[in-house]
Amino acid sequence: MEIDYLNQKFKLNIPVSEQYETLGGFIISLNEKIPENDDKIFYNNLMFKIINVSSSKIEIVELIIED
Numbered sequence: 001m002e003i004d005y006l007n008q009k010f011k012l013n014i015p016v017s018e019q020y021e022t023l024g025g026f027i028i029s030l031n032e033k034i035p036e037n038d039d040k041i042f043y044n045n046l047m048f049k050i051i052n053v054s055s056s057k058i059e060i061v062e063l064i065i066e067d
Contacts, residue, residue, distance in 0.1 A: 024058035
């Protein structure tokens, strides 16, 4: 899913970069590798719980907004 869409739809502040366009790309950039199932990646007040990963991309992510 594209970062611009997520930021607009859910009023998030995920940074936009030329290095990635999607949430999966952002998470890989933040984590510096493809995460594994059940990994938790944190960015500001956001927690991305990785639900399903294939050999080349993140398939399903649960987004939790912490207070």
